[in-house]
Amino acid sequence: MAYTTFNRQINDQMKEPMFFGNPVNVSRYDQQKYGIFEKLIEKQLSFFWRPEEVDVSKDRIDYQNLPEHEKHIFISNLKYQTLLDSVQGRSPNVAFLPIVSLPELETWIETWAFSETIHSRSYTHIVRNISAEPHKVFDDIMLNEKILQRAEDVTRYYDALIDGINLYQRCGEGTHTINGETETISLYELKRRLYLCVMSVNVLEAIRFYVSFACSFAFAERELMEGNAKIIRLIARDEALHLTGTQHMLNIMAAGDDDPQMAQIAKECEEEAYAIFRKAAEQEKDWAEFLFKDGSMIGLNKDILCQYVEYITNSRMQAIGLKAIFPTTQNPIPWINTWLVSDNVQVAPQEAEISSYLVGQIDNEVDGADFGDFDL
Amino acid sequence: MPSVKISGGAVIDFDGSRRTLLDALEQQKLDVNFHCREGYCGACRCKLLQGEVRYLNEPLAFVRKGEFLPCCSIPLTDIDIEIP
Ligand code: FES
Ligand SMILES: [Fe+2]
Ligand SMILES: [Fe+2]
Numbered sequence: 001m002a003y004t005t006f007n008r009q010i011n012d013q014m015k016e017p018m019f020f021g022n023p024v025n026v027s028r029y030d031q032q033k034y035g036i037f038e039k040l041i042e043k044q045l046s047f048f049w050r051p052e053e054v055d056v057s058k059d060r061i062d063y064q065n066l067p068e069h070e071k072h073i074f075i076s077n078l079k080y081q082t083l084l085d086s087v088q089g090r091s092p093n094v095a096f097l098p099i100v101s102l103p104e105l106e107t108w109i110e111t112w113a114f115s116e117t118i119h120s121r122s123y124t125h126i127v128r129n130i131s132a133e134p135h136k137v138f139d140d141i142m143l144n145e146k147i148l149q150r151a152e153d154v155t156r157y158y159d160a161l162i163d164g165i166n167l168y169q170r171c172g173e174g175t176h177t178i179n180g181e182t183e184t185i186s187l188y189e190l191k192r193r194l195y196l197c198v199m200s201v202n203v204l205e206a207i208r209f210y211v212s213f214a215c216s217f218a219f220a221e222r223e224l225m226e227g228n229a230k231i232i233r234l235i236a237r238d239e240a241l242h243l244t245g246t247q248h249m250l251n252i253m254a255a256g257d258d259d260p261q262m263a264q265i266a267k268e269c270e271e272e273a274y275a276i277f278r279k280a281a282e283q284e285k286d287w288a289e290f291l292f293k294d295g296s297m298i299g300l301n302k303d304i305l306c307q308y309v310e311y312i313t314n315s316r317m318q319a320i321g322l323k324a325i326f327p328t329t330q331n332p333i334p335w336i337n338t339w340l341v342s343d344n345v346q347v348a349p350q351e352a353e354i355s356s357y358l359v360g361q362i363d364n365e366v367d368g369a370d371f372g373d374f375d376l
Numbered sequence: 377m378p379s380v381k382i383s384g385g386a387v388i389d390f391d392g393s394r395r396t397l398l399d400a401l402e403q404q405k406l407d408v409n410f411h412c413r414e415g416y417c418g419a420c421r422c423k424l425l426q427g428e429v430r431y432l433n434e435p436l437a438f439v440r441k442g443e444f445l446p447c448c449s450i451p452l453t454d455i456d457i458e459i460p
Contacts, residue, residue, distance in 0.1 A: 039436055043416060240417035247418065247438045315409065318460065319418055321440065329460075331409060340411035340419075 003098045003169050013103060017259040018252060019194055020187065021101030028103055034252065037108040040245050044111050047241070049234050051122035056129045056227030063130040063225065069294035074225065076291055077212035079141050081235075082123045083151055084208060088116040088201075088242075091158045095197060098165055099190075112245060115238045122231050129227075146290050150283060154204055157197040164190045188261065195253060195265050199273050202246040203280045205239050206316040207309070211284050214308055215291065217339040218300040229339070236340055243316075250320050270322075278325060281313040300333070307332040378427075378451035382406065383458050390451050396432065397446035401459070408446060408459055415448035422446055427455030 007025040014033050016022055032038050066074065092113040100106045127134045141147055167176065167185045175184040213236050220229030256263025288305040296302065310326035317324055331337070380397065381387045386404070394400040398420055401408050411419040415435030421443050429449040437445060444457075 036436065039434075043436060237412070240412055240419075241436070244416055244418060244437050251438050251440075315419065315460075319421065319438065330407075334407070337410050337419075340417075342412040342414045342416070 013101075016101040017262075018102055018105055018249065019096070019099045020191065020259070023098075024101060024103050024106050026103070027107065029107075032104045033102055034104060034248075036248055037102070037104040037245070040241060040248075041104070041108050041111045044108075044115055044238065044241055047115070047234075047237055049118065051118065051125040051231060054122075054125075054227060054230050054234075056126055056231070059126070059225050059227040060130050062219075066224070067295075069292075070219075070297050072294060073215055073291045073297060074219065074228075075137060076144075076146075077215050078123055078126060079137065079144060080147055080150065080287070081209065081212050082120065082138070083141055083147050084154065084204060085116050085119040085123070087151070087154055087158070088204070089113060089120050091155070092116075092201070095158050095161050095165070098169065099194070108245060112242055115242075119235050119238070122235065126228055126231060146287065150208075150287070153279065153283065154200070154208070157193070157200040161190070161193040161197045164193050188265075191259075191261055192265050192269065195250075195262065195269055196272060196276070198246055198249050198253070199269070200276050200280075202243060202250060202316070202320065203276055205246065206243040206319075207277075207280055207313055208284060209236070209239055210312050211287060211291075211305060211309060213339075214305060214333060214336055215297070215300065217336055218297060218333075220339070221299055221335060233339060237342055240340070240342075247319055254321065273322060274325065277313055277317055277322070281309050281326070284309045304332050308336075379454045380451060381426075381454070381456045384456070397429065397449050397451065401446060406459060410447055413447045415445055418445065420445050420447045422460065423458035425456040425458060428452040429455060 004023055007023040009022055009025070011022045011025075013024070013026075013028070014031055016033070018034070029038055063071065063074065090113065092109050096109045097106065100109060124134065124138075127137045131137055164185055167178070167183055168187070168190055171178075171185075173186050175182060177183075213232055216225070216229050216232040219225040250266075252258050253262040254266040256266075285306045288302050288309065291305075292302040307328055308331070310328040311331050314324035314326050314328060377392070378390050379387050380390055380400070382401075388400065388404050390397065390400055394403055396413075398408055398410060398413065408422065409419050411417040413420075415431070415433055416437055418437030418439075421437075421439070422445075423442060424444040425442075428451070429444050430452045431445075431449045433448055435445050435448050439445060446457075
């Protein structure tokens, strides 16, 4: 079952499962087993943006004027998001590409991961602007205990899957002795790791990000750090698409038509799925406590944010057919929704300017005389 | 003019003055969750207990059986819905 970059086996791609069938040979989209992934690709491409296009220069003054405890909230969130997107910018590629069997899904995974690299670059854009010493912010990520604790759970499922794939593709199913250590791998176990991995990615994109989104927008509601909020809206728009992607994968797996074993695994892993959601919600509440340890911000405090974690956890769980685990049914910060509306991305009420350099150039160079010869 | 029955209680008419079911529900001051309002995030998912809806654009979000997305749909027939 070794991986090959161009599988010579002539196969009917329409009959392959999403994962663990034949490696993809021809990247063709004239026929698609799951058209949804092609549609997600198109949508993601239509969302394309560059951090440099967003003017964040006003944020520098805002940031300097923030009280210390709000600076802590702002910068800590940015560090946490940097961690999450560092992981997301590479892991879908490394973990899923060696095992994917459908061209449209393969390309969706690549498109998805690419958009995460834009998110990563945008954090540098933001940090460079507000700090004269951006290296200090990034250096601290690897030393910050609160962030590292989260990194552990965010990466664990990816690493277990990648490790299993390496062994399986090298040695096949069975018990192998490698460098003096005995390891056992089966396809079934690999599928289990895959399912749990997709589940934990879903939690990452559907819950973990939203705590910092809420803080970013809470600043922007006060007309502070609006350049940052503009970027976060673009990121949130992408994330909504990513979580829709993982929800589709999970639901296709659970339905079983694609791979009957996956349906069985989805059933077996139900308890573990609940545990993944529960643990992530707990961790995000811990994080809220850390954020507000020196004081709340106007419009948002630890309790409200924790309630929001519960609310969004419930709604994400129901989306994949699990039951809500928290009693909360009301969104404690309904104002966040207006920041997440797609068509508002361009025309928000309190909007920071988009300074597209290209558009700017053209504007400057065109004056009335240029239109002299035009007949309208 | 199709009617919309909400959680077995209030009934509103979808008179076409609102573009989508979500708009119509909000006009009645009903709280429905939403993010994208474009059919790709799934945040607005509601239960469709009876009747049929038509999507204005095909939604990208996963829709389970018995659910629908009010942000990008209109009622085709009288419908019975439940807002989570
Ligand atoms: S609000 Fe996003 S799908 Fe309806
Ligand atoms: Fe991201
Ligand atoms: Fe993402």
